[in-house]
Amino acid sequence: MELKKSRFDPPRSYIRGAPIILWLLFLVVIPLIFTFAMSFYSSEGLMIEKTFTLKNYRVFFTDPVYSRILFKSLRLALGVSLLSIAMAYPLAYMVSFKMVRGRNLLFMMCIIPLWVSYLVRIIAWRSILGNRGVINTILLAIGIIQEPLRIFLYNRFAIAVTLTYICIPFVFIPVYTSLEKIPRNILNAASDLGANEFSTFLNVVLPLSLPGLITGFIFSFIIALGDYIIPLQLGGTQGIMFGNLIWSQFGVAFNWPFGAALGFVLFIISVTILGLTAKFGSTEGGFLSE
Amino acid sequence: MSSVKGSRRLERRGVSLKLYGLLIFIYLYLPLMVVIIYSFSPTKTIVGMTGMTGKWYVELVHDKELLKAVLHSFEVGISAVILALIFGTAGAFFITKVRFPGKGVFRALVMLPFVLPGIIMGLTLLIFIKNLNISLSMLTILMGHVSFTTPLVMFQVSARLQRMGPNFQFAAQDLGATPFKTFWYVTLPMIRTALIGAALLAFTVSFDEIVISYFLTGTWTTLPVYLYGMLRFGLSPKVYAVSGLILIFSLSLILFMTKYIGRSAEEFKVKR
Helix, strand or coil: CHHHHHHCCCHHHHHHHHHHHHHHHHHHHHHHHHHHHHCCCEEECCEEECCCCCHHHHHHHHCHHHHHHHHHHHHHHHHHHHHHHHHHHHHHHHHHHHCCCCHHHHHHHHHHHHHCCHHHHHHHHHHHHCCCCHHHHHHHHHCCCCCCCCCCCCCHHHHHHHHHHHHHHHHHHHHHHHHHCCCHHHHHHHHHCCCCHHHHHHHHHHHHHHHHHHHHHHHHHHHHHHCCHHHHHHCHHHHCCHHHHHHHHHCCCCCHHHHHHHHHHHHHHHHHHHHHHHHHCCCCCCCCCC | CHHHHHHHHHHHHHHHHHHHHHHHHHHHHHHHHHHHHHHHCCCCCCCCCCCCCCHHHHHHCCCHHHHHHHHHHHHHHHHHHHHHHHHHHHHHHHHHHCCCCCHHHHHHHHHHHHHCCHHHHHHHHHHHHHHCCCCCCHHHHHHHHHHHHHHHHHHHHHHHHHHHCCHHHHHHHHCCCCHHHHHHHHHHHHHHHHHHHHHHHHHHHHHHCCCCHHHHCCCCCCHHHHHHHHHHHCCCHHHHHHHHHHHHHHHHHHHHHCCCCCCCHHHCCCCC
């Protein structure tokens, strides 16, 4: 009894949490509850029929069109996260282990693209990949091609390139943080025991940075899975991903209850994956907690 | 002998790694440079670009709608920062100073707007707003922006509070300071730089936000939403000029921000 009392403060001190609890209720919890409720309504033309039905979920789970789009998006998200790791991990390794001077500057340079407007970065990729874009202009000027190639933009390749670009800092931060935490004398010990750099990496560095790696992987996965602007802007007809499928229910298709159901499916997937990070990943890069 | 060989191999590997790193830096920065170059190009292409011109930037001044959108972005950004500072700082004190059951779950819930895909925040807020019969306006966009800036501030401030420990406050109180005086003369000066850094970070993110705002925008648009609308008509020089301005503005905010946020990776958290 005594112990229990000392573990928590008296309930009257919880009043200090009032502002953040109100914020949480009105901007997070209640909107989620409304969405959950909406996902059991149905849409009649432009009206929303407020009677309980499982129709939306039934359609989602039985019509192969939707599960196909979901799986396509999951595959894309997986590819994007792997690509982001392939780029961000060596970069983090280089900055953390290979740089004697200018580490802080390089660290900043890896992070800066994160804050530069998301939309501007999308515009940049449209202008690089487009018909009259940078790649085509250069290829035409050199004379390798006579006609602009249409293979760069409005397909899954364009989505993947741009999403990877967006995701790199999100992998870099947690990986770099976990690499920085590795005590350097462990590496010396490994090399004293005769390990070369590669086996040191494989047996010491990689396992120790795994939590950061998992966190980065999961964050890029969620970002890639939930994005809708990039598929809309760069995806063309191939670019119907789960994100813009949801978006279209609120825009073009005007089927909010179905959109709410799809949104809830995405919510469950994201929360499950985030739960896994909390369990296996690091909190480094502090996306979940301090 | 073998160790010499080994170290030589090690160096070589370092070189190839650095080359790979350089390529990735090019991947990271080339697109940004392309936007800047296009925005100064007198023609619509960059090959055979003969000179530089600032005329696209000058033209922007005459776009009344654009100027309005810029103003709106500042209004939303500043209001969101103020609200996020209030909610976030209060939340940071609550979570670091008060021991209450279910703290882990509470913390995870607070982080949700930050870690969930923006589309989920956008659509849940849209559904909520429509259920309340509120029409889309500045207020609705502001709600969206307060949702993701608050955890950001809370995180920065609670990290600082945790590093500080409670002893300074105890000392102040032992010396007879009231809770308010303790806050004003001891705690606040110590978290000041965290607050400034968090405010700048929150503003930067808010200023660029589109994923959530796109759901919550009616006729009252912010700069990114306005720019998104311009894209419907293709990539015009004007689009590049607006992008260039946003780029330069964000970069200067970031440089300013680094003065206040520690350079440790732990303090850099941001959503797209």
